[in-house]
Amino acid sequence: MQKQYRLLYDENLCIGCQACSIACRVENSVPDEVYRVQVHMQTMGIFPNLGMHYERLSCVMCENPPCVSVCPTNASFQSKDGLVHIDEKSCISCKYCILACPYHARFINPLKNVVEKCTFCYETRVSKELSPACVSICPTDALTFGDMRQSNSLVYQKSHKEVLLFPKAHLGTKPKVAFIPNRKGAKS
């Protein structure tokens, strides 16, 4: 059966520990100087009225992925489950997709010289009914992953309870990663 994956990132629960980023590095052998995922933190406001703003930077698995439509060789493609993957063999490393991705999620792996990004750990975990490495390691359960077609899944229930924010929704990319925005608001 086809899936409709979704990953929720709750800004209220995230403490910026970067465990997700490290777990990703280990799971996918990501070289030091590049990131498939990172949580970017910014201290906002003027002392003593400070607040932290968290932003999770990664591929958001667009339903309408610009990286796929620009790719001249179909090396970037969408699977039947709607996940976006890269076929290293047919990639000519033209970097068009790196430019076209509005989320700057792609990079050249300096060791392998191929284009890479987050895969939701599909090969090694999700296809085996495990959750992605970042989700499984998060100490505060800020990340929730699952199939939106299953109404008993946590991700389904949380999605219907919370206010969701889809990053850069105005571009029409329809991300599968959604943010639960900071309820306390960011100090500006």
Place this chain on the structure above:
Amino acid sequence: MNHMAGSLEQYNTVVWHWPIAVYLFLAGLSAGAIISAIIIKWMKGNDVSPWDGIIKAGAILAPITIGAGLFLLIFDLTRPLHFWKLLIHYNFGSVMTLGVLALFAYFPVVILFFLGVFKKELIENGPFKFLAPFADMALTYAKAIESVTLILAVGVGAYTGFLLSAMNSYPLLNTPILPALFLASGVSAGISANLVVGLLFFKNSTGESNVSYMHGLDVKVIFAELFFLFILFVGMMYQGGSSAHVASAALSSGGLSTLLWVGVIGLGLMLPIGLNFALPHGVKHSHGFVIFNALIVLIGVLALRYYILYAGQTFVG
């Protein structure tokens, strides 16, 4: 701001570097050179051998510049040896694939044009006798082949603009005017390059009236370019929001805006127009001036490609 998380470099770097700008320049120049050569060839009295110097210049420049550009493009790939996969996998929704297909057709027809124009030198008096059938074909079906070439050249000139404008997260690139701007500046570069090569290498066969016709056309195209640049920025200002911010940053900050004002607009567009109006007729039509004028136009067009590529990736709102 602190970066406990680590480097953010990956999220805001320039991805396509100067070789791409030079490729965009060369592709535009190639298209412009063949377009202007065909325009001259179609004019009364120019459609028979011996060919005018400008036609010869275009016949040489069009294949050489596109060849050099593609060479540069391939070696700019992170894995150049994989480029052939581009020739066996197609995504008809990708501007890059459409460009590859256009170039597939464009390259042979500009080579045919070259063979037809240089039939005497290469085939009758030269070592390439086996190419005679191709040259004859180019001459027999000249009108038809040249019409197709013209269409493909417009395609090649404009595609370089669509290549960049297809990306919707870069306000400066994602504008409908970019293909028109690139096509116009490519034509301008092609005319200029033809004038330089024609006057330097085929001096005896380059007709005076054609030189002044080309030069006059160049000035008109430069006006069009100025107008397109104006539309580009004014359009972005009226869009408001991040587009307006990007437009004002791109017009006013850093070395890139200096490049725009001094290189693109000052040297490449205003100076040629100014000189054209200020100088007396005699000077204006001297070969020395025409060549000087053509060279500054070429520098301006290269600067435009460089500016658009880098500013487009740098100022993202």
